[in-house]
Amino acid sequence: MKDDRLYLDHAATTPVLAVVRAAVAEAMAHWANPSSPHADGRASRAMLEDARARIARALNFDGMIILTSGATESLHMAFNRAPVDARFVSAVEHDALQRMGEGSYVLPVREDGLVAEDALAGRLGALSAKRPLLAIQSVNNETGVIQPLDALYPVIQAAGGLLLADCAQSAGKLALPEADFVVVSGHKLGGPPGVGALLLRDPAMLSAVGGQEQGYRPGTENVPGAVGLAVALEQGRNWVQRAADLRAHLDSAIESMGGEIVGKRSPRLATIASYRMPGVPANAQLIQFDMAGISVSAGSACSSGSLKTSHVLAAMGWDEAAAREVVRVSFGPDTSRADVYRFTEAWQRIAQDGRQRQKQMHGG
Numbered sequence: 001m002k003d004d005r006l007y008l009d010h011a012a013t014t015p016v017l018a019v020v021r022a023a024v025a026e027a028m029a030h031w032a033n034p035s036s037p038h039a040d041g042r043a044s045r046a047m048l049e050d051a052r053a054r055i056a057r058a059l060n061f062d063g064m065i066i067l068t069s070g071a072t073e074s075l076h077m078a079f080n081r082a083p084v085d086a087r088f089v090s091a092v093e094h095d096a097l098q099r100m101g102e103g104s105y106v107l108p109v110r111e112d113g114l115v116a117e118d119a120l121a122g123r124l125g126a127l128s129a130k131r132p133l134l135a136i137q138s139v140n141n142e143t144g145v146i147q148p149l150d151a152l153y154p155v156i157q158a159a160g161g162l163l164l165a166d167c168a169q170s171a172g173k174l175a176l177p178e179a180d181f182v183v184v185s186g187h188k189l190g191g192p193p194g195v196g197a198l199l200l201r202d203p204a205m206l207s208a209v210g211g212q213e214q215g216y217r218p219g220t221e222n223v224p225g226a227v228g229l230a231v232a233l234e235q236g237r238n239w240v241q242r243a244a245d246l247r248a249h250l251d252s253a254i255e256s257m258g259g260e261i262v263g264k265r266s267p268r269l270a271t272i273a274s275y276r277m278p279g280v281p282a283n284a285q286l287i288q289f290d291m292a293g294i295s296v297s298a299g300s301a302c303s304s305g306s307l308k309t310s311h312v313l314a315a316m317g318w319d320e321a322a323a324r325e326v327v328r329v330s331f332g333p334d335t336s337r338a339d340v341y342r343f344t345e346a347w348q349r350i351a352q353d354g355r356q357r358q359k360q361m362h363g364g
Helices: 019-025 039-059 070-081 095-100 117-125 149-158 223-233 239-256 282-291 311-315 338-362
Strands: 062-068 084-088 105-107 131-137 162-166 181-183 196-200 272-274 325-330
Touching: 019 039, 019 162, 019 223, 039 062, 062 131, 062 223, 070 095, 070 131, 070 162, 070 181, 084 095, 105 131, 117 149, 131 149, 131 196, 239 272, 239 338, 282 325, 282 338, 311 338
Parallel strands: 084 105, 084 131, 131 162, 162 181
Antiparallel strands: 062 196, 181 196, 272 325
16 A cells, blocks of 8 residues: 555554564464364464453453454354344444344434434333344444443343344444443454454353364464454554544534534544535545545445445435435544544545536536
8 A cells, every 4th residue: 555545444444553463473483273282282272372361351351252253253153143032133233244134123223323222122122032132333333323332231131132242343442341242353453354253241142063262163263363363452542532532623624614424413433433525425535535545435344335325324314315425434543633634635625526516517
């Protein structure tokens, strides 16, 4: 990637931190299979278990940690292998879980993107299932809206249910919520791609299938990936406060230029924001930002290449025309005030060009 490009798509994937690259490279020198009983295998096993313990400390988690290939696999394991009688998926979950949840109950959100306690209690009260599973993101990957899981979890527990919290965007940035299952992704926080974790409060709440990872996931363990995830998590989250200042500045600038903030009145993670540029389609914005050397996206990286309207914005009550004018901006540890200035200058040029074209089209 050229040095003069500005990368503002960290919610899709964050560049691997230099300290993580070094740790992964060092771990790759220990190539033995950690399931082998000989001395080489035992050395790899020790490295793997040390990484697992470091991940637990960094996340302040005292339950079971199953290392996986990433958030999608972790979601699949919990969603399909929990001993439950019914499944709920919030209307704003990641595309990967939306596809898994076909046939599940949909948990609606309000216009601010939040699942309401009364709506949740009503849905659970009308259900005859003995044990439901509810899949709710900690932080939405498109809007940055933070779900009130600490308030929702007691409601779920009172109904005898289990909470699956997708923390792919929030782990390493916010404290983990109370939940029965927590999903973590390495490449969203400066770790290597291809590694993640499923955190369990009670191992009995997930059916075992045999093989590695304490019988919960077959396949040779990814020791370098586990080490990289541990190192990434150990870097801390002090930079998130700086990101909050940057995002506040960007919010103000966007509104001053006639833009609209998605989820403005909702609690939002400082590193993710979505903005509407009235009259300019998101696809046209992406092309022009890219030509200006700026990488942003339209919604989730998993769906931004499609022509579908964002299901997240639709669930929040946005009409299709307005939703098609929204782009997502997401910060990383190295994002600076100068980067925000550069983005806002490009935004202003693109918005002005869009207004000029509209005038010409209408004979103004």
